[in-house]
Structure formats: structure tokens, C-alpha cells
Amino acid sequence: xxxxxxxxxxxxxxxxxxxxxxxxxxxxxxxxxxxxxxxxxxxxxxxxxxxxxxxxxxxxxxxxxxxxxxx
Numbered sequence: 448x449x450x451x452x453x454x455x456x457x458x459x460x461x462x463x464x465x466x467x468x469x470x471x472x473x474x475x476x477x478x479x480x481x482x483x484x485x486x487x488x489x490x491x492x493x494x495x496x497x498x499x500x501x502x503x504x505x506x507x508x509x510x511x512x513x514x515x516x517x518x
Contacts, residue, residue, distance in 0.1 A: 475500035478510055478517040 473480040474493035478500050487494035488501050495501035497510045499518060509518025 473500055473510070475504075475510075475517055479515045480510060480512050 468484065470481050470483045471494060472478075473482050473487075473496040475495060478496060480496040480500075482494055482496045484494055487496065488498060489495075490501040493501075496512060499506070499508045500510050504518045507518055509516065
């Protein structure tokens, strides 16, 4: 699971907080989908919403998710 770090610096105090990322944009550049890391398809260290996106749309097939026009 990915961990994001936020660093807040004040004049008298340095504070480091950690946030756990549970979802992110599909790694396909033209895809608009937000995927849950728990349910995403992982390929080469990247997270995708479906096999079509993970395979680079080799068959020119989009992901088929509502509102997305990738492919």
C-alpha cells in the first residue's frame, strides 16, 4: 500500500504526518477512472481500473466505465 507524507513546518515546530492512500487515478493516461487500490489491477507497479487500460488498449477497447472515453 502506498504511503503519502505531508510535512508541516512552523517556526518553532516540525511535524510529520502520514496519510494512507486507498484510491488513485487509473495509470492509463487517457482514463478518467479513480480506482480502489484494493480492487485495482496491478501491472508493472502501476494500478489500473481494468485489463484494457493495463494492456495499453491494444484492441482499441475502452474501459467501458460510465463517463470515461479512454481507448
